Amino acid sequence: MTTIQKVSAVPSPRDAGEDGGPLLEVRDLHVEFHTRDGVVKAVNGVNYSVNAGETLAVLGESGSGKSVTAQAIMGILDMPPAKIPQGEIRFRGQDMLTMSAEERRKIRGRRISMIFQDALSSLNPVLSVGYQLGEMFRVHQGLSKKEAKTRAVELMDRVKIPAAKARVDDYPHQFSGGMRQRIMIAMALALEPDLIIADEPTTALDVTVQAQVMDLLAELQREYNMGLILITHDLGVVADVADKIAVMYAGRIVEQAPVHDLYKRPAHPYTRGLLDSIPRLDHKGQELFAIKGLPPNLLRIPSGCAFNPRCPKAQDICRTQIPELEPVTERDGSELPGRAAACHFWKETIHG
Amino acid sequence: MPELTKSADEAVPSATTAAAGAEVSEDKPEKTRSLWGDAWRDLRSNWIFIVSAVLILLLLVMAAWPGLFTNADPNNKDLANHYLQHPNYGHWFQADWLGYDAQGRSVYARAIYGTRASLLVGAGTTVLVVILGGVIGMIAGYFGGWVDAVLSRLTDMFMxxxxxxxxxxMLNSFTDRSIPVVIAxxxxxxxxxxxxxxxxAVITVKSTDxxxxxxxxxxxxxxxxFRHVMPNAIAPVIVVATISLGVYIGAEATLSFLGLGLNGVSWGNDISDGGNSIRVAQWIMLYPxxxxxxxxxxxxxLGEAVRNALDPKTR
Amino acid sequence: MAEPSKKDEQPVGKVNVSKADGAGARLEDEEVAAIEKPVQRGEPILQVRDLKKHFPLTQGILFKKQIGAVKAVDGVSFDLYQGETLGIVGESGCGKSTVAKLLMNLEQATAGHIFYKGQDITKLSGRALKAVRRNIQMVFQDPYTSLNPRMTVGDIIGEPFDIHPEVAPKGDRRRRVQELLDVVGLNPEYINRYPHQFSGGQRQRIGIARGLALNPEIIICDEPVSALDVSVQAQVVNLMERLQDEFNLSYIFIAHDLSIVRHISDRVGVMYLGQMAEIGTDEEIYDHPTHPYTQALLSAVPVPDPDAREHRERIILTGDVPSPANPPSGCRFRTRCWKAQEKCATEVPVLAVPERFKGTDSPAAHESACHFAEEKDVVHAA
Incomplete structure (x- = not known):
């Protein structure tokens, strides 16, 4: 039955990775796609890191490169047309891009797993859910068919699928959207990975189901002390679960900040514009603020700061010089931990 | 944020026209790009298309003006040229280039003159099939319900x-098997x-927004x-039609080989004739x-290339 | 804002009786005249009464046998007033998109009436139906599938004039199309381009321009911004609000995004499993909801404010929406409702102002289909 609960999603201080360093670190990652019309520069020097037990939200609109970065981490980019001309993806200090294919395979799936937006097309329609869940154990841990099935039922219980035992032999299409997304989560969890990448995990779901699934994900993350990279365009979802946020625009990170700071005092005009352009549920606003113009064409990214044609603060320097992602400080120069922005005028934006 | 315009009346149109202005200058060379235009651009850079198009063009010219390629009459039973005379490979494009058949007719001339019948049968059948099948398919797909049920069962029966x-x-019951009869x-x-x-295709298209x-x-x-459904449903039909054009040409030859094809000059008839003397005169069968x-x-x-151009996803 | 009318009051105008042969043409003239008569601001322009749409579930190939029905819309009533925006919210499968299709006459209603200026459009045909079509237009959800990819923008926006040639003389059409492009904030020089040369937001503007071409009175918007990026959503919402003022339009705005619906709507209806659960002004629904489903829906919306997450109360519903082919007896929400009692399984709650709030001045006194309606503010942090 329905429960009414006070949500206690307060981020608790968690242990860092075993060796102290970040769990996953992406350094200066570039990804481009070679197409008939030219080179699409999807990711242009992305840096971010996640610690164990931490939730990093990567926020961006379509074409910002947020999903491509995740696909590069998972190694599921089609190459060609994709190419990674430079960058590092370090998992527990080791660069996954220079590893042998065998080593990489050991990490992907076992240590890092991924949840996709569309659960229906991510599951094989002709195999039962129990078989697909059990496959992870049979392949990676060499369990027998029977043992694997028992583990599959356990997993389904874990993600709170009612009557798991009775439904283990059902096929994906026999489950509702929310339940299918739970099965996807169960699959990602099967081998107790250190890091889960969730690409728009709730976008296709209804709000009431969205809340269930997000809660489940947060709960499991706490339980297993996993790192979580949450890729989304929804500022509401981010506010509910993230510890820190990286905002992406045209293949770059334009702002990085702990969740509370970002919503209170954005340091990049794009972040600010996004926050101002969403209507509120709790009061009826006047006219919505709208960021003018269109998202950039990745074949022809504007020179200088990619946001300059849409930016209300743009000056000449913005059209010629690409702003680096620099640490953001208080007015008096004291450090703001975890904050950085790629804007020539971040001071004016945050202290404005 | 006082410096940010809050008024939509100003912000929205100015924003788009500004962005638009930028785009116009960038996009100038590709001002209008229809999907057909895109497909055509794709085709032109595909060597398979170029090779097949050149070949087909050559065949079309052959069919229309066979006289350009040979002076010989394909029906001239030139008994002065000995029965089953060997090819004279030095005599380029001459009547005796590829030898003579059992009745003393030039194999080369017959290979050239046979083009017309084959292409006519292929093209005619394809046109008729696209009209007949297209109309039936469109009616069945668009109207659905019992109309679809009846037409689909009819299709199954014919299949x-x-x-x-x-x-x-069917052809056995005709004595005069002219080109229209074979096409029909x-x-x-x-x-x-x-x-x-x-x-x-129509069922997919008719449910679109x-x-x-x-x-x-x-x-x-x-x-x-005709404005919405057909232009968007016709692409797969074009692909199927192009490929099956070749198939119909093959079918005509097969029927002729079996003695149930066209009356007159046709590759199938020549292949059939050549089969009788294959041990002594392979060339009669070889060239057609x-x-x-x-x-x-x-x-x-060509069909393969068109398929790739119209639906890049299959690549 | 208009006074919400009493539901039991019969709408003005007549229900058409079958036309006698001779009187047919004259009747049609009357209908067209009624449709072309202007409506005052604040008067109801559209009245929907007990609308039902059941999709038959069939078996067999040639001889179909009905084995049941999906009750996509099952008795929905509401009014739309001239110049207002009525928001309709609900989860997928609640029937909100089917309502849109019924209002557009794209689906045939199983039962019920849709009165447009007193004329029941479910029964119109011929010239009168065409006149209605001119006045009720639609903006679709997906800007990538709602424009014919093989037609130029000029042909797409000009198509309404081809179908209703009386609206614009032939020589004038190109100018009209360019004007429309300008109105929705697109460069009029784009007239010869194809849809795939535009981004999602621009395509949605093209869709809106097509909807505006015939100078309609009502525009039905089915999730018009949900496929767009956040930064573009605001542009399109602002555009729609500006057009509403400029052309005196009435909107029915169907969406699952409750924040956007609040922003744009004057009144809001909440649908669940083919029925209206609660309807009222935006303030009544968002700040004083009385139906438990509305409360759950509102509390589940993620709020873009990280400070709220620590102390916001959330009602997490268990389970999924039941199948509309086999809805629960009594109140349809009872299988997921924490207040459900025996009465809910046996007695269907009617959509009306709850007894306890009747006659009071409180904003909770709006129509709500719940036996145990009570006010609960879930949106504002405690």
Missing amino acids: GIPFLLGAMV ALAFLGWTQTARVMRG YVQAAKALGAGTGRIL SIMLSVTVLAFIM
């Missing part, structure tokens, strides 16, 4: 008839695949079918066979 056997039975027989049996492809939008505007059935294979291959390659 159940073995193509060649059916054509043989092949089309009568061949429309089913096109109908199925068209029906499937732009068809709903046209209905919401009050558009009539004719406008919806090469012509036939190249023609069928050219159309299949």
Whole structure:
């Protein structure tokens, strides 16, 4: 039955990775796609890191490169047309891009797993859910068919699928959207990975189901002390679960900040514009603020700061010089931990 | 944020026209790019298309003006040239270049003159099949319900008839097997695949929002079918039609080989004749066979290239 | 804002009786005249009464046998007033998109009436239906599928004029199309381009321009911004609000995004499993909801404010929406409702102002289909 609960999603201080360093670190990652019309520069020097037990939200609109970065981490980019001309993806200090294919395979799936937006097309329609869940154990841990099935039922219980035992032999299409997304989560969890990448995990779901699934994900993350990279365009979802946020625009990170700071005092005009352009549920606003113009064409990214044609603060320097992602400080120069922005005028934006 | 314009009346149009202005200068060379235009651009850079198109063009010229390629009469039984005279490979494009057949006719001239019949049968059948199958498929797909049920069962019934056997039975009852008769027989049996492809495409297209939008505007059935449904459903039919054009040419040759094809000059008839003397005069059968294979291959390659251009996802 | 009318009051105008042969043309003239008569601001322009749409579930190929029905819309009533925006919210499968299709006459209603200026449009045909079509237009959800990819923008926006040639003389059409492009904030020089040369937001503007072409009075918007990026959503919402003022339009705005619906709507209806659960002004629904489903829906919306997450109360519903082919007896929400009692399984709650709030001045006194309606503010942090 329905429960009414006070949500206690307060981020608790968690242990860092075993060796102290970040769990996953992406350094200066570039990804481009070679197409008939030219080179699409999807990711242009992305840096971010996640610690164990931490939730990093990567926020961006379509074409910002947020999903491509995740696909590069998972190694599921089609190459060609994709190419990674430079960058590092370090998992527990080791660069996954220079590893042998065998080593990489050991990490992907076992240590890092991924949840996709569309659960229906991510599951094989002709195999039962129990078989697909059990496959992870049979392949990676060499369990027998029977043992694997028992583990599959356990997993389904874990993600709170009612009557798991009775439904283990059902096929994906026999489950509702929310339940299918739970099965996807169960699959990602099967081998107790250190890091889960969730690409728009709730976008296709209804709000009431969205809340269930997000809660489940947060709960499991706490339980297993996993790192979580949450890729989304929804500022509401981010506010509910993230510890820190990286905002992406045209293949770059334009702002990085702990969740509370970002919503209170954005340091990049794009972040600010996004926050101002969403209507509120709790009061009826006047006219919505709208960021003018269109998202950039990745074949022809504007020179200088990619946001300059849409930016209300743009000056000449913005059209010629690409702003680096620099640490953001208080007015008096004291450090703001975890904050950085790629804007020539971040001071004016945050202290404005 | 006082410096940010809050008024939509100003922000929205100025924003878009600003962005638009930027885009116009950038996009100038590709001002209007229709989907057909895109497909055509794709085709032109595809060597398979170029090879098959050149071949087909050559065949078309051959069919229209065979006299450009040979002075010899394909029906001239030149008994002065000995029965089954060997090819004279030095005599380029001469009557005796590829030798003579059992009745003293130039193999080269017959290979050239046979093109017309083959292409006419192929093209005619394809046109008829696209019209017949297209209309039936479109009606079945668009109207659905019992109309679809009846037409689909009819399609299944025709599909159940073995193509060649059916054509043989039909043509057997004609003594004068002219080109229109052969076309009619092949089309009568061949429309089913096109109908199925068209029906499937129409069902996909008719549920799209732009068809709903046209209905919401009050558009009539004719406008919806011909402005919205057909242009978006025709692409797979074109692919199937191009490939099957080659198949019909092959079918005509097969029927002629069996003695149930065209009366007159045709590759199939020549292949059939050549079969009788294959031990002593291989060339009689060889050259019409090469012509036939190249023609069928050219159309299949063209269809493949068109498929890739129209639906880049299959690549 | 208009006074919400009493539901039991019969709408003005007549229900058409079958036309006698001779009187047919004259009747049609009357209908067209009624449709072309202007409506005052604040008067109801559209009245929906007990609308039902059941999709038959069939078995068999040639001889179909009905084995049941999906009750996509099952008795929905509401009014739309001239110049207002009525928001309709609900989860997928609640029937909100089917309502849109019924209002557009894209689907045939199983039962019920849709009165447009007193004329029941479910029964119109011929010229009168065409006149209605001119006045009720639609903007679709997906800007990538709602424009014919093989037509130029000029042909797409000009198509309404081809179908209703009386609206614009032939020589004038190109100018009209360019004007429309300008109105929705697109460069009029784009007239010869194809839809795939535009981004999602621009395509949605093209869709809106097509909807505006015939100078309609009502525009039905089915999730018009949900496929767009956040930064573009605001542009399109602002555009729609500006157009509403400029052309005196009435909107029915169907969406699952409750924040956007609040922003744009004057009144809001909440649908669940083919029925209206609660309807009222935006303030009544968002700040004083009385139906438990509305409360759950509102509390589940993620709020873009990280400070709220620590102390916001959330009602997490268990389970999924039941199948509309086999809805629960009594109140349809009872299988997921924490207040459900025996009465809910046996007695269907009617959509009306709850007894306890009747006659009071409180904003909780709006129509709500719940036996145990009570006010609960879930949106504002405690």
